[in-house]
Amino acid sequence: MSAVSNADQIKPNDWSGGVSPYNVEYGKMMMWFFLLSDAFTFSALLIAYGALRFSATSWPDPDVVFQSAPFITSGAPLVFVGIMTFILIMSSVTMVLAVEAGHRMDKGGVIKWMWWTIFGGALFLGCQAWEWAHLHHEGAWWGSNPFTNKDGSPGNPNFTNLFFTITGFHGFHVFSGVIINIIVLIMTYRNVFHNRGHYMMIEKVGLYWHFVDLVWVFVFTFFYLV
Amino acid sequence: MSTSEHTTETHHQDHAAMSTKTIWNVFWVLLILTVAEFIIALAIPLDVMPKPYKNILYIVLTIAKAYYIVAYFMHLKFEKLGLIYSIVLPSLFIILFIIAMIYEGNFWLLER
Numbered sequence: 001m002s003a004v005s006n007a008d009q010i011k012p013n014d015w016s017g018g019v020s021p022y023n024v025e026y027g028k029m030m031m032w033f034f035l036l037s038d039a040f041t042f043s044a045l046l047i048a049y050g051a052l053r054f055s056a057t058s059w060p061d062p063d064v065v066f067q068s069a070p071f072i073t074s075g076a077p078l079v080f081v082g083i084m085t086f087i088l089i090m091s092s093v094t095m096v097l098a099v100e101a102g103h104r105m106d107k108g109g110v111i112k113w114m115w116w117t118i119f120g121g122a123l124f125l126g127c128q129a130w131e132w133a134h135l136h137h138e139g140a141w142w143g144s145n146p147f148t149n150k151d152g153s154p155g156n157p158n159f160t161n162l163f164f165t166i167t168g169f170h171g172f173h174v175f176s177g178v179i180i181n182i183i184v185l186i187m188t189y190r191n192v193f194h195n196r197g198h199y200m201m202i203e204k205v206g207l208y209w210h211f212v213d214l215v216w217v218f219v220f221t222f223f224y225l226v
Numbered sequence: 227m228s229t230s231e232h233t234t235e236t237h238h239q240d241h242a243a244m245s246t247k248t249i250w251n252v253f254w255v256l257l258i259l260t261v262a263e264f265i266i267a268l269a270i271p272l273d274v275m276p277k278p279y280k281n282i283l284y285i286v287l288t289i290a291k292a293y294y295i296v297a298y299f300m301h302l303k304f305e306k307l308g309l310i311y312s313i314v315l316p317s318l319f320i321i322l323f324i325i326a327m328i329y330e331g332n333f334w335l336l337e338r
Contacts, residue, residue, distance in 0.1 A: 014308060022309040032313055043320045047327045054331030057338065063267075078267060085260055093253045096299050100246060203301075210299045214292055221288040225267055226281050 031204045035211045038173075042215050045169060046222055049162045058149035060159050062224050065147050068134055081224050084127045085216065088174075091120025092213040099206045102199025107188060110202060114185040117209065121178040128171050132164070140164075163223060170219055173212045180205050244301060252298045259287050259294075 014021040022029055053059055062077075069080035094116035101109025139146035142164055145155035184205050193199045266280055297303035302310055 014306065021306065022312075023306045024309060029309070032309065036313055036316055039317060040320070043323060047320075047324055050324065051327040051331035051334075054328050055334035055338075057335065078264060082260075082264060086257075089253070089256050089260070092295065092299055093249060096244070096249045097246065100244065100249065207300055210295055213299075214295045217288055217291045217295065221263070221284050225263060225284045 025200055028200065028204050028207070031207045035207060038211065042166075042169070042218070045162075045166050046218060049166060049222065052158045052162065056149075056156050056158065058151040058153055058156075060145070060147040060155050061150050062226075065135075066131075066224055070130060078224060080127065080131065081220060084124055084131075085220055087120050087124045087127065088213050088216050091117050091124070092210050094120060095206045095209045099199070099203050102193070102202040105194070105199070107191075107194055110188050110193075110199060111185065114181060114188065114202070118178055118181045118185065121174055121181065121209075125171065125174055125178065128167065128174075132167075135160075135163075166219060166223070170212070170215055173215065177205075177209050177212050180208065244298070244304070248298065252294050255294055256291055259291050263287050 014023075024032075064077075066081055067074050067077045069076050069083070072079065094113045098110050098113035098117060101113055135141075140160045140163075142161055143157055145157045145160040147155045147159070149155055184201055187193060187201070188199075193201055263284060266275070266283055270280070272280075302313060
């Protein structure tokens with residue numbers, strides 16, 4: 001063996017050159033860094049909510065505000081949002097199953113699980129539309145809060161402003177995710193990834209989809225539980 | 227040459243680690259943690275467990291769920307250490323941001 005190839009072999013770590021230190025595809029790495037920046041955006045919104053809530057003398061009780069579900073007008077706190085949370089976790093599971101099918105080059109599996117993921121996302125958006133419509137019907141919107149605080153004082157409009165802004169921003173992410181999922185499903189049908197030899201695109205789109213689920217985990221805790 | 231072969235091999239092994247069984251196990255963990263949050267919220271009265279204690283438990287459970295989503299579903303646990311650090315370390319600055327803004331919020335309350 002020549003001296004050059006020996007030198008190649010003794011490179012001590014990932015950062016000495018000659019290899020890709022992250023060992024991920026360019027698009028996947030860029031998706032990670034985009035998600036990191038998006039995490040900061042959502043953090044900024046949630047922390048603004050935290051700061052305003054800490055600065056308020058009193059705040060509406062989530063168990064009172066969110067006590068309705070379709071066909072149940074009141075007295076069912078957290079039931080509807082529980083269903084929404086379950087739908088989103090479930091669609092995250094079907095997304096990993098699509099990625100797993102992609103690793104096995106199983107086109108039929110990818111198509112099946114992508115359909116379920118899109119269905120879950122659409123169902124979540126439907127639930128959110130119902131919840132927004134219901135709250136709007138009760139008089140809640142940006143700038144108007146019909147719910148009284150826990151101590152009986154008039155409701156702080158920051159509550160509805162933050163609720164609609166943050167769940168709206170999250171819902172917009174879910175909406176974009178569903179559109180992107182539909183695009184990659186069409187590409188799967190058209191054999192784009194099969195001809196490419198790998199289903200890496202499903203993985204990258206999957207990262208975005210799981211991130212949307214991750215954000216919901218936080219929104220759920222800080223708006224509906226705390 | 228042998229280095230690149232080695233990395234491709236480990237890459238494949240890592241992906242094999244994320245089997246259908248692991249996926250469903252993570253699903254059950256996420257479901258159980260969420261159910262635990264509901265039990266704390268609805269079944270435990272406030273005189274048994276005051277709100278601040280409940281809130282601490284909610285936050286712990288939320289971080290646990292976030293860990294399982296990021297580590298397994300987003301597969302970060304099986305990536306190179308460099309990539310893990312590049313994502314996790316900047317995220318830690320968020321904690322600083324939370325402390326600063328909650329402190330500020332408390333200050334506004336005292337000024338009212």
